[in-house]
Amino acid sequence: MSICALTEDVLVPPYLEAISLVFEDSPTAEVNGAGTELNPYRVDVRIDEDPDNDLTVLAGGLFVQEEGTPGAPGANGADGTNGTNGTNGVNGAPGANGADGTNGANGAGPPVGSVFYIPGTTAPINTEPLFGQILNRITEPELWAFAAASGNLIGEVGWLADPLNRAHFSTGDGVNTFRVPDLRGYFLRPMNNDVSGPDPSRGIGTIQGDAIRNITASVLLDDTRLDNLAGAFELGAAHTEGTVNTEVVAANELAFDASNVVPTADENRPVNAALMAVIQSRSVV
DSSP states (O other): OOEEOSSSOOOOOTTOOSEEEEOSSSOEEEETTEEEEOOTTEEOOOBTTBTTOOOEEETTTEEEOOOOOOOOOOOOOOOOOOOOOOOOOOOOOOOOOOOOOOOOOOOOOOOTTOEEEESSSSOOTTEEEOBOOEEETTTOHHHHHHHHHSSOEEOHHHHHHOGGGTTSEEOTTSSSEEEOOBOTTOOOOOOOOSSSSSSOSOOTTOOOOOOOOOOOOOOOOOSSOOOOOOTTEEEEEEEEEEEETTEEEEEEEEEEOGGGTSOOOSSOOOSOOOOEEEEEOSOOO
């Protein structure tokens, strides 16, 4: 135990033996005649009965047991449980729209020399109707260049002389002009310049007249009257063939007329509609 005096007047319990206190500039206390340097107002004494006990003596005779050495820090406590999740925040406002993209490049038009049909009477811009008209080489240089390289160009004289040459270009006056084909009233047919297959050995720009496959028939006649004719066959005009033993011999023609069965015209044609053929005369970019 330790005895601490907060003042110089210290009350000493009667059971302590031979204690004397000496206070100087550096206070000391003599215990059983031995001097020990002390902190101010503090003396250490020993009780003979129990040398290991220390007491602290306060002014007024209060005794307090001096605190021992602090113990080691305790172990850390266990981690606390996680708190509950907070509520979700509100959604942010939509972002602004992005800027418009740039326009793409214009597409190219049909190549010069392309032929197509329009349901009108006026050729669109950058085209020419295929009516066999004369054009100027200077004002239509692209179409003239196409005609010159097409393999479908003939002289002006031959173009005018034969209607079957009208699907060609012509050289015009040979200097400043040229002529486009005249396709009015014609059906177009893909060219077959091979020696086999349908319509073989055709040249570019050639024109065919109309035709049908051949129809053949035969009739055996005797003296019996020809009756009950049907279809394309019919009785023609009556004829007097002569007399036999003063008796007049008459006969009828056997006629064939397809119009009795199908529509007929002065040409062979399918069902059709009239459109205007035009040719691309200038590039479109």
